[in-house]
Amino acid sequence: MAKRIIIIDDNASTLEVTRQILVQAGYEVSTFSAMQPGLQAIAQNPPDGVLLDIAMPGVDGLEACRRLRLSPQLVSMKIFILSGKRFDQERDRALRLGANAYITKPITPAELVRRVDETMHGVVKLTYWGVRGTLPVTGHRSLRYGGNTPCVTLSIPDGRLVIFDAGSGIYELSRSLAAAKSQRLEALLLVSHPHWDHVNALPFFAPLYQAGNRIEMYAPGSTDVDAESALFSQMGDIHFPISSREFAAQLTIRGLSTGSFERRGLKVSTMALSHPGLCLGYRVEFDGISVCYVTDNELFDREGSRESEEYMERLAAFAHGTDVLITDTTYTDAEYPRFVGWGHSRVSEVVELAVRAEAHSVHLFHHDPSQSDDDIDRKHQDAAKMIADRGAPVICVTPSEGQTFEVKRSEAPTVVKIAS
Ligand SMILES: [Zn+2]
Ligand SMILES: [Zn+2]
Known part of the structure; x- marks a missing residue:
């Protein structure tokens, strides 16, 4: 009707x-x-x-x-x-x-x-602008999943945008906002950590240079100054020709550690992840739905390690019951032994996390730059099979750059479009 x-x-x-x-x-x-x-x-x-x-x-x-x-x-x-x-x-x-x-x-x-x-309709939309980790990937290996580094958005029905990370994908978001002639932007930009692949396209995010936009940025750091330099020291003379003083948007930059805060009905919680330096996982809740953004993150072998087991439990509790768990799945199980201690996870531990967290869906994310689209397909098949073998009601999704999902309460998100 x-x-x-x-x-x-x-x-x-x-x-x-x-x-x-x-x-x-x-x-x-x-x-x-x-x-x-x-x-x-x-x-x-x-x-x-x-x-x-x-x-x-x-x-x-x-x-x-x-x-x-x-x-x-x-x-x-x-x-x-x-x-x-x-x-x-x-x-x-x-x-x-x-x-x-x-x-x-x-x-x-x-x-x-x-x-x-x-x-x-109260629709929250989740869009991927970059799904690769570490380095952008060009050419035939990345034609289907895309080659940009992390940037993911949640569109809130009242017009606000939550942006996770500012890897090279944020340039595509910037282009999309310009093409849509979007009204003045109000955004929360939540940065997981200042490694290059998560911040290095920030200077190319055009809304920062437009007066009237209001952007609140959060990054790990004990003080606001730390967060600011973590994000913008890349805009000094040596690395970039334009200084952050050129920004015309109304900008606030805050350092975050673990905890939670609220912005007009949006609840944001954080947890320190297993990665070199301070890296934050985010859980964003709005009107009964939740999305967890958990990258970069290493799930170590738990056998014989109480510490690793406890960490898995804490992370599963943090992501418990979430509608979408977006998480670092950098390696296959076969690759992982060569990269222990690099700060990234393999398929079987991601499945363990999603099942323990009772997530409605798990989105495999942050793929190693050496992997081709076909390699990513294989990770997806491995994860989907492991979940099926356990009889767990978790939906396995491996999103591509440009894909948009509607996040609905307690159900699997459905693909609604591929952004051009
Ligand atoms: Zn990364
Ligand atoms: Zn990292």
Whole structure:
């Protein structure tokens, strides 16, 4: 059944254009050019969503949002605030008052439908921009899985982006955001650790140079200064021609250790991983779903090692019940003995972790640069067979660069598209 939306806007042409766009997108739409009759219609027969123009005479969009959120009958109704203002304070205020999304005009029809769809259906999308570890891989060995180093995003329905790592894949993310003419970006960038393959395309992330974007960056470090130099010492004269002083986005950089914090409904928890230097695994939770990003990480032989066994248990508890466990699967079991102590894991231990964590799905990630697409296929087959042999209900996925998944509560994510 089509979801019902009410639009309240005193500008007749905006009202009609917005109505037509949403009707074409499959919504059943009613419109009101004045606030009071619109609010009465909402009270009489609550719709699934309401789009409120912020600048209305009398009761404006924010005040209407505040009043609607006082009604217990309307808790599940999605509220969108439409505004021509790009001020952070307005947006923050709207979200604090209980709006689900703040949409700034002008906006393209496709972007409007995307924002409305994602919010109405509560869809969190997971996209891979780079899946290789250590070094980018070019040429025939990487045509199917892609050759970029780690960068993964979660798109939150309210428009925020969570970005894991800034390997060479972040350049593809940057291009995609530019092509979509995305509105002002609000992002949390969570860096696992400052090894090259996880940070070295940060200077090529164009949103950093655009005023109006708001980007909060987190990286391992005991103080904020440490985190900043871990990320941006690569932008000195020797390594890069542009200094981080050229950034125009509103930027905050924070050092993180283990613990958790919350940002408007997004809960981020961290755990120190088994890797040279401080490397953080992240667990991000939003509206009942969770994704764990656990790379780079070595799962040592547990036989006879209480320490390794305890670490496995702690990591399994950290990732327990997660919808998606994205994890370092650098080596095959046959390769691993040559690389003990390098800080990366092999297939059988990844399977052990996913099964113990009771993850709904495990995504094999951070492939060694010496491996071809066919080698990665074999790791996938090995992992899928080991999981099947154990009769565990874990879905094994080996994502390719450009792939997007919808993350749904307590079910396996489904592939929805391959990004171009
Ligand atoms: Zn790495
Ligand atoms: Zn590393």
